[in-house]
Amino acid sequence: MKTGLLAGHHLLLHRATINLNLSPNWSTFQAVLVHRAPLRAHVHNSAPKCAAFPLEALHDEDIMFGRAVQAKAAEANNNNNKSKPGASSISNNASLKQQLFPSSSPARAPSVGSQSRTSSVADMFKKPGFGGTSSGAISASSRPSATTDPLTTRPANSAPRPPPNYGSSGSGRAFASLYNASDSFNDTPDVIEVSMQSTRRPQHDLTSSVYIEDDDFSDDENLDLDFEAPSALPVLPTGRISLEQHRELQKQQEEEVKESRFREPPSGTHTSVLSWPESSPSHLQPPKRELNPPPNTNTKHARLQDDDFDFEPPAAVKKPKRELPWTMEAESKEEDWKHAEKYPLEKSGYAPTPESKPKGSMLWNTTASAVKEQKKQLKDRQKSSSVAPKTEIPMDEIKKVVSSHLSKASAITLSGEQLHVKSLVVEKGQSVFFTGPAGTGKSVLMRAIISELKKKFAREPERVAVTASTGLAACNIGGMTLHSFAGIGLGKEDIQTLVKKIRRNQKAKTRWLKTKVLIIDEISMVDGELFDKLSQIGRIIRNNGRPWGGIQLVITGDFFQLPPVLDKDLNKQRDVKFAFDAATWNMSIDHTIGLTEVFRQRDPEFAEMLNEMRLGRISDRTVKNFQQLSRPLAFDDGLEVTELFPTRNEVENSNRQRLAALKGKIYRYEAYDTGEPAVREKLLANMMAPPVIELKKDAQVMLIKNMDETLVNGSLGTVVGFMNEATFELKAGSDFDDDEDLDKKRRIKAFTSALSNAAIEKGDNTEYPLVRFHAVDGTRRDILCQPEDWKVELPTGEVQASRKQLPLILAWALSIHKAQGQTLERVKVDLGRVFEKGQAYVALSRATTQQGLQVLRFQKDKVMAHPRVVSFYNKLYSAESAVMKRTKVDQSITKFAYKTPSVAQAITKQQQQRREVIDIEDEEERMAGYG
Ligand SMILES: Nc1ncnc2c1ncn2[C@@H]1O[C@H](COP(=O)(O)OP(=O)(O)OP(=O)(O)O)[C@@H](O)[C@H]1O
Numbered sequence: 001m002k003t004g005l006l007a008g009h010h011l012l013l014h015r016a017t018i019n020l021n022l023s024p025n026w027s028t029f030q031a032v033l034v035h036r037a038p039l040r041a042h043v044h045n046s047a048p049k050c051a052a053f054p055l056e057a058l059h060d061e062d063i064m065f066g067r068a069v070q071a072k073a074a075e076a077n078n079n080n081n082k083s084k085p086g087a088s089s090i091s092n093n094a095s096l097k098q099q100l101f102p103s104s105s106p107a108r109a110p111s112v113g114s115q116s117r118t119s120s121v122a123d124m125f126k127k128p129g130f131g132g133t134s135s136g137a138i139s140a141s142s143r144p145s146a147t148t149d150p151l152t153t154r155p156a157n158s159a160p161r162p163p164p165n166y167g168s169s170g171s172g173r174a175f176a177s178l179y180n181a182s183d184s185f186n187d188t189p190d191v192i193e194v195s196m197q198s199t200r201r202p203q204h205d206l207t208s209s210v211y212i213e214d215d216d217f218s219d220d221e222n223l224d225l226d227f228e229a230p231s232a233l234p235v236l237p238t239g240r241i242s243l244e245q246h247r248e249l250q251k252q253q254e255e256e257v258k259e260s261r262f263r264e265p266p267s268g269t270h271t272s273v274l275s276w277p278e279s280s281p282s283h284l285q286p287p288k289r290e291l292n293p294p295p296n297t298n299t300k301h302a303r304l305q306d307d308d309f310d311f312e313p314p315a316a317v318k319k320p321k322r323e324l325p326w327t328m329e330a331e332s333k334e335e336d337w338k339h340a341e342k343y344p345l346e347k348s349g350y351a352p353t354p355e356s357k358p359k360g361s362m363l364w365n366t367t368a369s370a371v372k373e374q375k376k377q378l379k380d381r382q383k384s385s386s387v388a389p390k391t392e393i394p395m396d397e398i399k400k401v402v403s404s405h406l407s408k409a410s411a412i413t414l415s416g417e418q419l420h421v422k423s424l425v426v427e428k429g430q431s432v433f434f435t436g437p438a439g440t441g442k443s444v445l446m447r448a449i450i451s452e453l454k455k456k457f458a459r460e461p462e463r464v465a466v467t468a469s470t471g472l473a474a475c476n477i478g479g480m481t482l483h484s485f486a487g488i489g490l491g492k493e494d495i496q497t498l499v500k501k502i503r504r505n506q507k508a509k510t511r512w513l514k515t516k517v518l519i520i521d522e523i524s525m526v527d528g529e530l531f532d533k534l535s536q537i538g539r540i541i542r543n544n545g546r547p548w549g550g551i552q553l554v555i556t557g558d559f560f561q562l563p564p565v566l567d568k569d570l571n572k573q574r575d576v577k578f579a580f581d582a583a584t585w586n587m588s589i590d591h592t593i594g595l596t597e598v599f600r601q602r603d604p605e606f607a608e609m610l611n612e613m614r615l616g617r618i619s620d621r622t623v624k625n626f627q628q629l630s631r632p633l634a635f636d637d638g639l640e641v642t643e644l645f646p647t648r649n650e651v652e653n654s655n656r657q658r659l660a661a662l663k664g665k666i667y668r669y670e671a672y673d674t675g676e677p678a679v680r681e682k683l684l685a686n687m688m689a690p691p692v693i694e695l696k697k698d699a700q701v702m703l704i705k706n707m708d709e710t711l712v713n714g715s716l717g718t719v720v721g722f723m724n725e726a727t728f729e730l731k732a733g734s735d736f737d738d739d740e741d742l743d744k745k746r747r748i749k750a751f752t753s754a755l756s757n758a759a760i761e762k763g764d765n766t767e768y769p770l771v772r773f774h775a776v777d778g779t780r781r782d783i784l785c786q787p788e789d790w791k792v793e794l795p796t797g798e799v800q801a802s803r804k805q806l807p808l809i810l811a812w813a814l815s816i817h818k819a820q821g822q823t824l825e826r827v828k829v830d831l832g833r834v835f836e837k838g839q840a841y842v843a844l845s846r847a848t849t850q851q852g853l854q855v856l857r858f859q860k861d862k863v864m865a866h867p868r869v870v871s872f873y874n875k876l877y878s879a880e881s882a883v884m885k886r887t888k889v890d891q892s893i894t895k896f897a898y899k900t901p902s903v904a905q906a907i908t909k910q911q912q913q914r915r916e917v918i919d920i921e922d923e924e925e926r927m928a929g930y931g
Contacts, residue, residue, distance in 0.1 A: 414441075417595055418444070422449050432591045433591070433592045436595030439598045453554075460514075467518065471688070486498075488508075495533055519554045520555045521556055525562055528582040531584065559866075560838055563836070564576055564578070576866070606850050631854065642814055643812060644827060651815050654812060655810040668695075679800060680801045684792065695722075697721060699719045702714060702808065702809050717771040719769045787807075788806070789802055790803045824846040828854040831855065831857050
């Protein structure tokens, strides 16, 4: 239905651009027209290449870019203050604060942010490349490649870009690398309320400005309709209603439908708010009274996700059930059980009080087999009542109690700088790159952002695309790889071919069109060429001249960690190209933010040692300290040391030996794979979940799927036993704290016993590992690990292979690659075989303390930082420091970052280090030696 609407809108657009004498009643058309207007304007101005511009001549897109900016410039020029050079430099100072490391001064962010955005627009327009007047405080040279040819990049190892001119500021060089904010790329408002005669639109005569080519209609559906649901959607009745009430309601709705169908639009105006594309006319009416608001179910089962209980349809839609779950089997729908199987406690979500039976189940309406079934149920119920208490238990209460018992893990509270980033992304809709040393909470922050964005776009989940550079990292945040998102396969072809490929792939195309926010995790492993390609593809597929076609980017990672994996065949000729080397990097991001508070290592000395490693500037003292960490680790609390190796073979050997050394029965779990046998094996070869996993009691394991906020991919645990689901529920029900309400204990115990019986009767007696996890917030949680699904999607979007397996791997040993992103309390690293830049830093920075770290064969020259990465961060830090000096915000930063004395100390040290970095001009040269 939606597709039909999309195509319809677009068709109207074409009609409109040819002939403006269109019916004014089509509000949706107006919105589309406005949305597309800048593009059409461009099409006119670069007319002869209308259809071919994105594919044949990339520099034409710059023109498009320029045109879009020009339109904005007209607005900006109206504001004299902003366009005067003096005013520009003042606002640049302000914008500098905001854009460099705005996390440093969150309190100032809102006002400064708005100022900076305004000034940056003005500056942007003044660039010669954009066709505006050119006396801006930022010279065009600050972004030479952007204004001439966005895809022409300088050679990987060439000299840094020429420093921009910031007037009197001596620190402008750094500013260049960070100067990203630009209002010229602002999103048009989501709800567009505009007249056809709007003066805000560019002064183009649309009737004569458009060249329509034969194939111009071929991508009619390629519209990004940024609809916003009307503010007043009807609320479905959620409580029980009488038959009369129901009839009354129905009548009322029918009348409304009739009315709205024949209602004439107000005459003399072409302005109207977009309607929800899939809504019936009645949806445009104010909401009906809510008869019975749904119960507020905030508590969760330990294994449930945030919104698990949101699946429940309103009571008026889904028939409330009075029977306890184990008596419902015969009549429950397949979906109910699927869901219940996944989340056992969902079974308890039934209303306890009798409900009037639906028509079909009345006695006089019932078939003989149904009567038989009812008798059976009655019998079952009587049987259960020998276990369950006589009085029926309110299931909501049970659910609440069980959940509160099981989810004891408390959520992490975000720090000030993390909150600031979240607000920039979620509330202000800015494109942000947040970075920082290992352990500064980038992943935690990203998870929080994703969760907020999912809430924000709850009605249109497809608006948020969660991706990461590698499958492993993607798995970590519940997303897909950037390649999969884009539908480009390996992405080796040129842009033109890739665009064709995507257009043939309906799912990928839809993803590109629907996505409003694109999350990219572990950016350090994204190739710069790929970044540029995707930015261009976004512009083409979405028919939008802004970078990435106007998609908001949320990017994180630390370029000092693992670099992109080079394709041995294709990239023999060139050095690694980081995402920040991409020609479109600066223009794609509004804010670059450095997180400074290290959470993983609370010991300032250790944090400093790691920071030296990160920068590749290791003092003799630090070398000595690391060498002293070669002693063996010994603990008697059951948690074993995790060994990190550079290669997979080393990892497998180590795990095999450790398992063999354990006594006890082996439990073997074979994966259930699907897919064409010919390709299945290959596709599933790199999957984190192994084809077979053998476990024993006391085996050390790592969770490879996210369960909730604190039990995440990477959580380490120990197998404490094996049991079936029913036994586990029984344990959960009986194993309460002493201070729990006795009555509740009794109820839960009764409930879980009954559940246990039901499961056994169902014949589900498989024993799964019960794992005691060490959650990321420091709590311990016992989880019965049952099989989960992993899927491999082809670029066509089809699932080509899947695997069902326990979400566990043996974790005495891990590869450094797999360990990226993890926090480990006991780590042993042998640096002897480290071969990649950033590898040693990733490995050692997994540890939380020196006491929990053993390092073998530490050599200074094994610790390599890429010189261009060093240079990139030098610019960030020196730019930030310049702002700090100029605005004297040091004190506020210290205050802002202050948490505990030890952390404050660490922060102060980091600040000192940052200032040191400013003065190491020759450091880059020294670093080049590592190349
Ligand atoms: N606001 C916070 N309060 C308390 N602990 C936090 C906070 N943010 C992160 N942490 C903890 O710090 C540790 C590191 O967090 P996280 O893995 O998100 O860091 P990171 O920057 O992604 O590290 P890396 O770059 O190594 O992947 C985790 O144990 C996490 O629970």
